[in-house]
Amino acid sequence: MTKITYSRFVLALLLVIPLSSLRAQLSERPVDLVFPLLDAANSRWFFFSSATRPFGMVNLSPDTQLEGAWGSGYRYDTDTIKGFSHIHAWQMSGVSVMPVIPSDHVGQLMMDYYSPFSHEKETVEAGYHKVYLEKYEIQAELTATHRVGFHRYRYPEQQAPSVLFHLGGTLGPSEIVDGELQQTGPRTIAGKITNAPTSRRPKPITVYFHASFEREISGIIEDNAAPHKLVTFHPSNEQELLMKVSISYTSPENAQLNMERELPGWDFENTVKEAKREWNDLLGRISIEGGTDTLRRRFYTDLWHALQGRRTISDVNGAYPDNTGATFRIGQIPLNTEGQPKFRHFNSDSFWGAQWTLNTLWGLVYPEIMEEFTQSFLQYYEDGGLIPRGPSGGNYTYVMTGASSTPFFVSAFQKGIRGFDIEKAYEGLKKNHMPGGMMSKSGYEHTTWQGGDVENYIRLGFVPYPNPHGHFGNHEKGASLTLEYSFQDWTLAQLARKLGKNEDADYFLARSKNYKNQYDKSSGWMRPKDVDGKWLEPFDPYDYGNGFIESHAAQFTWFVPHDLSGLADLMGGKVKAAEKLNMQFRQAEKLGFTSGTSHSVETHPEYRRIPINYGNQPSMQTAFVFNYLGRPDLTQYWSRKVVEKAFSALSPHLGYNGDEDQGLMGSLAVLMKLGLFQMNGGTETNPIYELGSPVFDKVTIQLNPDYYPGKEFIIMAENNSDKNYYIQHKTFNGVPLPEMGVRHFDIIQGGTLHLIMGVQPKW
Known part of the structure; x- marks a missing residue:
């Protein structure tokens, strides 16, 4: 922003916001804006x-x-x-x-x-x-x-x-x-x-x-x-x-x-x-200017949720409970030169959905936290032989499905967070993608290794539904498992390539195309099929839980974050894909984009059929899919609408309208309000932060000097309002941005992302 333009912006701000209110915004402490009672009625x-x-x-x-x-x-x-x-x-x-x-x-x-x-x-x-x-x-x-x-x-x-x-x-x-x-x-x-x-x-x-x-x-x-x-x-x-x-x-x-x-x-x-x-x-690492008092209070409450829930289990001296073996033992975190533990050990719910939430927020604003979790999860690997996807009490729970920790590790490494043994991490991650690893286990499958059916995923190119081996755990929903595994394979391939393991990279990259085997061209949806390759009959794309985890085909069809252009080709091109998704958003808007106001009503006969559900993880990326379909205006429009209807309440009876799994929804709300997102979880080389529609006039992110060379990253949204959803012009440090966003290694050098907002879509 030039000096003249910025001066006009400040003058306009002073004319709109009373001076006393502006002073209050600049002097308020983020901690005092937190509203812990948010959604407490649905706790x-x-x-x-x-x-x-x-x-x-x-x-x-x-x-x-x-x-x-x-x-x-x-x-x-x-x-x-x-x-x-x-x-x-x-x-x-x-x-x-x-x-x-x-x-x-x-x-x-x-x-x-x-x-x-x-x-x-x-x-x-x-x-x-x-x-x-x-x-x-x-x-x-x-x-x-x-x-x-x-x-x-x-x-x-x-x-x-x-x-x-x-x-x-x-x-x-x-x-x-x-x-x-x-x-x-x-x-x-x-x-x-x-x-x-x-x-x-x-x-x-x-x-x-x-x-x-x-x-x-x-x-x-x-x-x-x-x-x-x-x-x-x-x-x-x-x-x-x-x-x-x-x-x-x-x-x-x-x-x-x-x-x-x-x-x-x-x-x-x-x-x-x-x-x-x-x-x-x-x-306070993120300071905001503009917006209503309610909007600012809700923002810091969301950010507060993103920084808790996952709990420390190690003592001040580094002792921790190890329950991964046949008998309980007390483990010891390695100590630094000052005799202090190098990291904390954690109890944690699954990272299922973290690729769109914690990966991006922690990786940019709190890299030391992201690094500490990788170190903790590698300690589990040393002790029990597996990198967990959600440990409790010093042991594995096998919560949810797939190898959800893989994108987390890959994102950290791609962003230059290197305070962990990457070779050991790769060894453990690769193990999770093969028989005998996390992909072999369905939810809470403690003693067997067949619920995840990764063997058929490798042999047939998809996970059959129903599981031909029988029933072993929760979430044995073959169609969504195929899509999860495909994405996670793609992320592991990126790390393999980075480490020079080209044969592995080619192997997992080929597996990442398996999602195509789950697409039924005749119906236009991802569709379950059995071990003989027969499509599920009867098939209803809005039938909740039938082959899809905590969702249905209409929601999970868009779970191809690593190859949206390939998905669009299956649908007949980007134009048709965008029309299809836009229709889903228009229908979902009637229900506020969520399956009711809490996770407990997600299976309600009416709510369960919502085309897009921002109350749970499987479709939380969908507003940003339009960026990849050549329609950034629809990303900007629908991401702002979702924030307004699903993530703006400041009430004990409303908040996340679903399943706030230890910071996942809080992180998502923060990112959508900043107007930043990472479709593949920040797992490609020099990850891009795609742009949405920021709700604040100015955001300043203080960069951690122990990890990143720049001082701060600023997002300036000129002419921003509750009607001006659309980005008219975008520059970073005065240079026009040709891409849909800004790259990680540019951001961490420090600088200003300047957006001129307007009421008319521009694409």
Whole structure:
């Protein structure tokens, strides 16, 4: 942007936005704009967060529902608090506590300790939660470090403070068993609980905890009828009780060490400030100007979701639980020259869909996080012989399907993130693409290797539906598996070529064309077929789940991110393909582009037939497909429409309208609002960031100097408004952009992407 043009832009901005509002925008802290209650009415166990740090081992918050992985945790429309849990993770829970007032009927209290609460007396912020327990008249405040939960309770006068520890029973996704608690000092206790195996996490995982109080303990009460225990204190004039609880998955000694290292003191207010400062440092890497207050608050809430959910499981000294072998062992993260662990080890839901979300956002803005996850996943490979697609409790869960970690690793390497052993990574990734690897296993298939049917994919060029071998796990949907494998093969071929493994590159590149075998020209859709090559009969492209994972043929047909020109050829050319997809968007718009307002209603008879669903991963790329069909105007139009209808609400009852799997939807919303996307997950050489329609007037991304040479990447959208969807002219550092976007190695040198927006489409 020239000086004259920029001056006109600023003058126009001042005329539209009151000076006081503009000053407020420039001075507001991103962390203060986060709205943790977004979509909280539709929460699942690991979704809601308040008192936690980025990727923290501790994710401390109230629970209003305790049953199951879905519909549990903090549910906004439930008016009863049933404890404050320290662990809300993928297939893990634990160390739930509740401040109470003891009564003469201890046994009754142990069984009935829940308390009503109201949102009127509640404060929820990033890194902090305050709530009033009406039953006991106790004000509870929560904050946390990475591995320590910090509690501040204010009791009524002349009451004996007590804290109940939940040591057994259902807690979210897990059955809590073998709970223990004992006093270890005048002001300390120690204990453990075990998460029993689940259908998704096949082995138990023990959580050790250490709790310290600011005043002396008077006793520990138990009742044979209940598994819980009550830690009591003498009445005093001091109404406040401070408690710290640290956890470890390896040993009681490491639980105590985590507290000693991270939170030796008792300054609650300072801990809250530090939590907010840490969040603000990460959120502040992206600064935005323009847009409404609601739009800015929603943006930073989306970004906040993109930086959590996947939880740390290693201790401050690098010890971690390894459950990948026949017996449990304690592993050790390698240490650097200063004696500190080189990386953290993680618990994580699947990277199914991460190629369109985390790959792009983390790779550009948080490369150190992307690198740390590759290091953690390689540790799993060293320990258990497979790179995971979603580990829990130090073990594989085989969640979802395919080799979804492959695009993540390839994207990191292609973007110059090299702090991991690429040869070892390639070895593990290649193993996952062959029989005996991740492509052999369907969802949660723990003891067999036939649900993924990669053998028939290799032999026949497609995955038959139904599985001719039988039933072994979840998501045995052959048509979508063919498409997944084809894309993942293409990404592995890019890495093989980069590493000079040309024979492998040719082999996996040939396999990446298998998607064509799933296309039925007579119907115009990807269509399931059986082991004999016969098309599925009867066939309805809107029949949810019939050969396609969490979707149907109309949605999954566009899952060819590596060869959209080839897909268009199958459809009769780019013009016909664009017309077909545009029709799907027009139909989907009537339902707001999502299958209802939560994942739980995705199979509703009406919602399930939506042509495009932005509430789940399989079709989240579709708005950007138009860029590859010669219609960037439709990408700009529909991506803006999707943001407006699916990702703009700021309400406890709306938010992601589907399945927000640990940052995937949050990341997608951020990228669509920035107007950036990567169709193949950033896995080609010098990946391109395709352009959509940015919603802010100016975005500044601070580049990490440890990875990238430039200082900042700026997106300037001149004449931007809620009507001006379309890019009229685009330059990068003053040079016109001939491509649909800007390349990674140009961006990381620093510079300005200048877009002139208008109301008329231009293509």
